[in-house]
Amino acid sequence: MKEYDSYRYYFPPRPETKSTPNSINVYERMGFIGQPKLNGSCGMLYTSPNELHLMNRHQQAFSRNIIPRSDLEKMHRGNGWQVLCGEYMNKSKKDANGNIFVGFVIFDIIVHDGQYLNGTTFIERSNLLDNLFESKNYDGYIDNISTNVYRVKNFRTNLSKVWNEIIKIDMYEGEVFKKENGILEIGYRPENNTGWQLKVRKPTKNYNY
Numbered sequence: 001m002k003e004y005d006s007y008r009y010y011f012p013p014r015p016e017t018k019s020t021p022n023s024i025n026v027y028e029r030m031g032f033i034g035q036p037k038l039n040g041s042c043g044m045l046y047t048s049p050n051e052l053h054l055m056n057r058h059q060q061a062f063s064r065n066i067i068p069r070s071d072l073e074k075m076h077r078g079n080g081w082q083v084l085c086g087e088y089m090n091k092s093k094k095d096a097n098g099n100i101f102v103g104f105v106i107f108d109i110i111v112h113d114g115q116y117l118n119g120t121t122f123i124e125r126s127n128l129l130d131n132l133f134e135s136k137n138y139d140g141y142i143d144n145i146s147t148n149v150y151r152v153k154n155f156r157t158n159l160s161k162v163w164n165e166i167i168k169i170d171m172y173e174g175e176v177f178k179k180e181n182g183i184l185e186i187g188y189r190p191e192n193n194t195g196w197q198l199k200v201r202k203p204t205k206n207y208n209y
Contacts, residue, residue, distance in 0.1 A: 009059045010116075012044050012085040013108055013184065013193035015176050019200050024160045024175070027198075032177040033122070034155040036141045036166050037199055038105050039173040043088035045104060046111075047076040054088070054104075057190070066090050066102050071148045077132045080114025093171035096139055101171045105142055106133075106151040110184060122182045122196065126154060141166055167202040174201035 019027075028034075043062065046053040052073055054062055066089075076082055085108040095101040109125050109132075110117055117125055135143035135151055141162070142150045155162050159175065166172040182196025 009044070009055060010083070010110065011187035011190045011192060012042055012057055013110065013187065013197070014042055014057065014085075014190075015197040015199040016191070016194045017198040019177075019198050021160070021163055021200055024163055024177075024200060027177045028157065028159045031180060032159075033126075033180055034159040034162060035107055035152045035176045035178065036162070036172050037174040037176045037201065038087040038089065038142075038152070039093050039171055040087040040089040040091055040105070043086055043104065045072060045075065045084040045086065045106075046081065047073065047084075048081045049076065049079065052076075056088070062088060062090065064090060067104055067148045071146060072104065074146050075133075075149055078113035081111050082109070082113065083111035084109050089171065094169075095171055096169050103148045103150050106145070106149070107176075110187065116186060118184050118186045120184050121180065122178050122184070123180045125184065139169075141169075141172065163200065174199060 042057040044055045052069060054072065056062055075084060084106050086104050086106040089101050089103050089105065092100050109129055112128060129151065133145045133151065135145045138144045138150060142152050144150055163175050167174065176197060176199050179196040185192045187193060
């Protein structure tokens with residue numbers, strides 16, 4: 001693992017490959033893990049005992065702060081730098097009850113206690129998140145960790161059923177499928193870490209597979 005010796009931006013592991021809903025059962029048979037894909041802005045939460053930076057995937061600070069800084073500071077664990085990857089819900093999307101959903105929804109961790117987790121598998125990092133954060137169910141698809149901070153659930157079975165359910169909810173835009181043993185590369189470029197994950201998005205007026 002690479003030591004994370006100072007605040008430095010790395011591109012988040014995010015899917016670029018697109019697929020269609022009729023392929024979801026194939027991915028399930030292949031052992032992919034499904035995660036809900038939220039309709040927000042991909043973000044990176046950098047925390048240390050003394051600093052906090054919330055950045056978008058273009059290496060810029062978000063222009064609008066919708067979550068109190070104190071809520072995000074509570075997410076730090078360990079003694080050194082930590083970097084959490086998630087979805088910053090800043091697009092006024094609604095939950096299943098028709099309420100505007102505000103929050104930061106974690107889907108991965110790439111730095112913990114000053115160590116870049118390159119070489120680890122997706123499931124190893126998912127287990128690390130289990131150990132770092134206690135959570136309780138929010139709506140069946142994400143868990144609540146703290147005020148305004150959430151985490152996506154992992155699904156191994158019934159992935160088509162999950163897809164059909166979440167596309168009815170405004171704040172979800174589809175599903176991401178990740179290889180359990182997908183290896184984290186250092187995110188020097190946006191293209192790093194695209195080989196072990198893909199996405200299936202619901203069609204919109206601007207997007208149709």
